[in-house]
Amino acid sequence: MIRHVALWLALCTPAFGHELIVDVVMDQPEVSLRASYGLGEPAGHAAVAASSAAAPARLGIRGETDAGGVFTFTPPAEGEWLIRVDDGYGHIATRTVVVNWAGPTAELPQPANLWARTGAGLLVIFGLTAFVFWGRRRLANQQP
Secondary structure, three states, rough: OOOHHHHHHHHHHHHOOOOOOEEEEEOEEEEEEEEEEOOEOOOOOOOOEEEEEOOOOOOEEEEEOOOOOOOEEEEEEEEEEEEEEEEOOOOOEEEEEEEEEOOEEEEEEOOOOOHHHHHHHOOOOOOOHHHOOOOOOHHHHHOO
16 A cells, blocks of 8 residues: 555656746836746746736737746736736646735735645645555454
């Protein structure tokens, strides 16, 4: 059983490294973002689309990250902006950023980071494994 769990972990671990992460830096009047994969490798030449969250259907700003995964744009208006990064290989990240140059700028909360989710996943895996072993031992002790 332990071999099965180890094999499963070995096969699934590389997937964690390819999550697309978008970090946003606000530097008036520009908004810069850096797209990278879970292990820090830059997502170069990924498609970027930024649009006002109030009117997402309207054509906003479109472009591409450079080789280092960086894209910078100047929003024409303040408010919430929806930023979508697509590397073309199935990895897509979406962020919402509040542009407010008169006051403090804020990013809306993001889901838990990669390490927190990885740790939670491992806890679930080991917990289920312990539960299975406990159940098998209990059944073995009950048989006459």
